[in-house]
């Protein structure tokens with residue numbers, strides 16, 4: 220039996236697998252068992268910020284493995300302190316809580332906001348979140364998630380959550396009131412088709428948050444850590460969150476999530492209120508600290524900005540040549556969606572035949588999440604393959 224057959228036999232089949240057996244990953248290249256090399260635009264779904272098996276990350280892990288792997292949260296771990304210090308010194312936060320995943324970090328943020336609300340008034344426990352937002356698969360995070368199909372199979376909803384459309388200022392105004400303890404949002408909706416929050420909506424968020432003392436809760440699990448061209452995506456908006464979650468790229472390929480807390484809320488969760496056995500695992504934190512140290516380098520950021528500008532410029536040129544296929548470019552930096560309508564599956568298949576791996580989100584959007592370390596020749600290869608597919612589009616598949 221090959222790997223995929225065994226996978227189907229033994230692992231709960233809830234994921235759509237690609238028909239590939241990958242045996243090695245390096246930078247942006249995945250190699251299958253026949254030695255065929257694929258250019259990876261998944262990056263482990265925005266996990267491999269510095270590409271697969273980045274040497275600095277591996278070295279930090281080796282050093283940590285020589286010392287210890289897990290001690291439990293009865294012990295302070297130097298790598299966790301280093302990573303938390305980097306996060307605090309480079310954000311609005313004054314404290315960090317470490318979890319193992321994005322969903323878990325969001326659960327912590329949910330508990331934080333409810334406890335904050337209850338400290339003001341017993342029934343100040345309601346949330347506003349965004350339609351098409353995605354916050355994870357645990358019960359609380361799932362209920363905050365704005366796609367009903369993810370929630371409905373599981374029966375009764377968690378009470379007091381209202382979803383409003385991103386950028387619907389009036390909808391937001393009518394949803395937030397004095398019993399709202401927090402507003403969950405993504406600045407760019409990663410799973411929801413790369414929709415981006417606009418300034419008038421952000422200004423209204425800020426105003427309502429101040430008026431009703433509702434916490435601004437940013438989920439930067441996917442957008443954080445320079446993926447969108449700034450360390451955190453909210454930095455381009457006229458608001459500062461009271462709390463924010465990170466995960467995905469944070470652990471350098473290992474499971475790690477974080478809740479960053481501002482001074483206003485750093486005293487809300489007390490000993491006994493929350494915790495995790497593995498949260499802040501020393502190995503994951505060592506890997507994460509290596510990632511942070513790299514992406515915080517000025518030179519890294521300057522180079523990245525040039526590459527991201529070039530990427531967008533080339534995407535726009537591609538859209539200008541093929542407007543009938545590429546209907547819209549959404550997102551920012553290296554978190555970009557190409558809305559190609561019903562062509563998405565075919566383009567993905569054609570790209571795979573040409574050894575380019577593309578992800579789809581929201582059914583119609585090609586989600587491009589290259590490593591921040593993408594080299595010029597890798598970017599060129601992406602555009603070459605796209606050009607090859609799109610230039611023969613009408614002739615080979617008929618127009619839509």
Ligand SMILES: Cc1ncc(COP(=O)(O)O)c(C=O)c1O
Pocket residue numbers: 319320321322323325353354355356405409410438439440441442466467
């Ligand atoms: C914005 C956002 N929040 C939360 C999550 C959940 O993270 P995890 O899968 O690590 O639980 C995701 C995952 O895709 C995400 O994109």
